[in-house]
Amino acid sequence: MPINVKTAGFATTIQDLGRPGYYHLGIPMGGAMDRFALRCANMLVGNDEGAAGLECVFMGPELEFTEDSVVAVTGGDLPPKLDGEVLESWTAIEVKAGQVLTFDYLRSGARAYIAFAGGIDTPPALGSRSTYPIGALGGVEGRAIQPGDVLPLGKAATAAKTGANIPEDMRRMPEKTARLRILPGLYAHRITDAAAKRFYDETWKVASEADRMGYRFKGGTPLEFVDREPPFGAGSDPSNITDACYPYGSVQVPSGTEPIILHRDAVSGGGYFMIGTVISADMDLIGQLQPNVETQFVQVDMETALTARRERADALDKVRAHLA
């Protein structure tokens, strides 16, 4: 039951929950930036939560259905339209063969997820259909979708209930000034206490370089470093370290100026110091930040991080119970 891609939108990629296990070789886990939203979309159409769907950035594609199907759109507010009629997001929608799914303009957030009953059935690479363009893995021939592509769908489960909906209070979007919680650590000792305090006090803005690899922020005061003799192999810039691994969510600040938070398609390592790591509970939020959104970095401890993680798991369980 293939889908014909009429127009592709902007960097629309096939994503599932990713391919963990190869980060030590420079192949990142990938997968949906907003994992919660993808899981919800899949649940709505009766799929396994990890089935492959489309991740749309800022705008949607135009998709023609060749057979009857059920779809759901979640994540950022990108209203779906069927043959021109605007429909509800976060809702299972029945689609008839021959109908064309398009999208209205993005109202909020940055990324929307489209799930199809049966899931997209392109060939997996290293256990995942997620698109990783740098390594030419997954997706359609290792790249974002293009007009003319034909997306195969898997066999739909019988569980898809047209009209099923996830109410607004069960969804999650960033606040107007986004708050990203960070556990300080890694090479935080490289900057002065005053610089660290300012980093968390100031309000930053998402810069234009913001994609699946990482999000850059601007607008804060450059960080002051603690003096040192450069260690052999590190390089002469005070922000350099001997090339090391980068955790997902780690916050590096090249030359102390613009922080970069690495995301699902992270480079696995490099030579810049990091001041801490965004906690796992807040990683999904980053995928919903548009350029210029104001962002506050909030310092937390491990206990808070683990509590927040449990809250996210509970929120997902609530959606599961609601749709069961």
Place this chain on the structure above:
Amino acid sequence: MTSRYTFGGDEHIFVEVSEEMSLEAFFTTLSMTNAVRDAKIDGVTEICPANASFQIKFNPDVIHPDTLLVRLKDMEETANQAEPVLKTRIIEIPVLYQDPWTHETLMRFRERHQDPEATDIEYAARINGYDSVDAFIAAHSGSPWFVSMVGFVSGLPFLYQMVDRDRQIQVPKYLRPRTDTPKLTVGYGGCFSCIYSVGGAGGYQMFGVTPMPIYDPEQKMNYLKDFMVFFKPGDIVKWKPIDRAEYDRCIEAVEANTYTPRIREVVFSLDDFNKDIDGTNAKLEEMLNAD
């Protein structure tokens, strides 16, 4: 060596074995990560060795971060006592130094370079005190290199030269990273050489290009059938300078899928190496060239 342990959020433990690069730090990194792998700890999902540090990714729903931290620290003692001996392989990598493709690329990004009047390799030769580019190439290709980390992007190896620290080549990265680097460029930044497994952005100085693919997502190359990434940490590499005619012959073989890298199994002892660096390297080269 006493390592520094720190959390990377609630899903990673980052261990800095040493702030500075050394073969000792790299060996400790390897034995620690091997010990963690062998321990098969529930909840550990990724084990990533780097040059002088490593990172463990874990699922905190399965193992509490503090519990894992204690277990890792317990392993450090054992790893420190492990004999620094490595069963590995030595691989010959042909390099066309000063090739036309990296030359064309570096000329496009001169304004991002420390020395816009020179090429990358001329600059590297000069600041490392070599009289000529040829002398520099002889030094770069004269001794073997350890693959001390695989990463950044798909299967990209970082390599550390097996010589005394005072003979180590060091070059800064570009002032601002390039937006383009040809695939299979042999690069250099800090004290590390690298091979760009795929084309793309990069900040390392560009010295040449190898005809030998090291990453094949389609797994069609005969020597990449089993896995798409060629290198692993602990591999030893010897660069072989080649001319354009030989480069073209290699490319033909790659295209016909008949190219076979020269690889020999070797045992490397860090103690023997420290006692006699040049002697150990000469023996490695002998083994590489033996039939």
